[in-house]
Amino acid sequence: MASVAELKAAIDVALQQIGDGQSAVQAAGEKLAEAQQTLAGALEGSGHETVEAAQASLTQASQELEECLAATLVAVEQAQLYVAAL
């Protein structure tokens, strides 16, 4: 049977993995922002529908990443609260 210490250790590992994922999401968000700025500069004035669609897709991606990050923050908070209560 697992002990509290093992439980805490397992949650710590999970938190570490979430942290790694958060770093990747943050880095992705930054790279995406750069790409958006590059594209905004290069394609300024284009009324092509695929350009608008691509920019909307990128905006969606950016927002999804933000939402992702926000959700992970809540997940971490929840897990930490649980560990503290153990």
Next chain:
Amino acid sequence: MSIVEDIGAQVRAAAEELPLGLVSQALEKFGLASERLRWVRQESANPMGVPELSAATEHAETAGYALRLAQEQLAAYLAAIGLGVGGEPPARAPRPEPRHDAPREAAPVVVPAEPAEQVRMRRWWSVRVAELTGGPEGADEPDERISDSTELLRRVVRGVRAGDRDRLRTELRRAHADVGLGLAALAPPLLRDLATDLLRHPPRAEDLDRLRGALGGPVRDLLPGLPAPVLETLLTRVCRMPPPRRSGEPPHAADSAVAGGVLTGVLLARLGRDLPPDLGPAAGGTAGAGADRAGGDRPGAGRPGDGSPAARAGRAGTTGPRDSTATAGRPAAPDPARAATGGPPAGVPRPGPWTGAPHRVSRRGGDG
């Protein structure tokens, strides 16, 4: 290098550098963490952040999909300006333009009589609506007056309120496919707000049964052909729960859109309300649909002061520029939480489609 080639090179480089690898990496980490937390909490009633982590994974998956889509769209643009992979735009095979599912601005095309199966494929939206509503397949043509998803939603809501399945079917079938699919973008934020008003608190996991009981019957009456998992998925999203495990065939693209519109109508009918007159016009096309979708369905809608996990998720979920999508063009206020998390930097260009994002029904200023 010509100017066009220079632009092409910039676009190509930006497309190639989209952070798909980083998103995959994040997904892998979240998957491992979820697995471990699930193992830890097997016997525990405490969610330990697992639902929120599932939501995060879902967002990351959607982000990855949007990035791949953007890559394809940029490649299509390069091909269109003569900078495709082979240096030439891809040759288009001569084929009749679809009438029902074609962009509305497309010029009318005279097409010869088609075999029944071809008609069926060409008008997949209309065919699916008929299947969902349990009605006969007719030959009604698209109604150009239904030019955006908001207008379609209004018509759907009126049909639902009248309890008239035939009318509902007619309204839905007369929409272009892209306008119809836009309902999937428009409905989720409304659903969350309306369910909050119905329950008098932000929907939580505990509310799923109640919502299912209150709304499932009317939706099934109007959409007898709707696969049960579609409604279940919508309701779990409203309650900010992970979607039910998928089994069998993947859902039809139209199902979620149609069900979302009808569910919105059922909720409004339950509340004795109508759609607000200032509901912004929704983009009818794919891009707009994607934009609207992203601007809508987001985790958590906990009211300030609500200490529930859902509320906390809601607060966290309202970070950053998303809020600006609900305030129709107003710049988003600086968000300390976002700054603290080191999220994507502010000032990232938010292109045009967002200015048409739908307003929220509820009193909340933000759409989180």
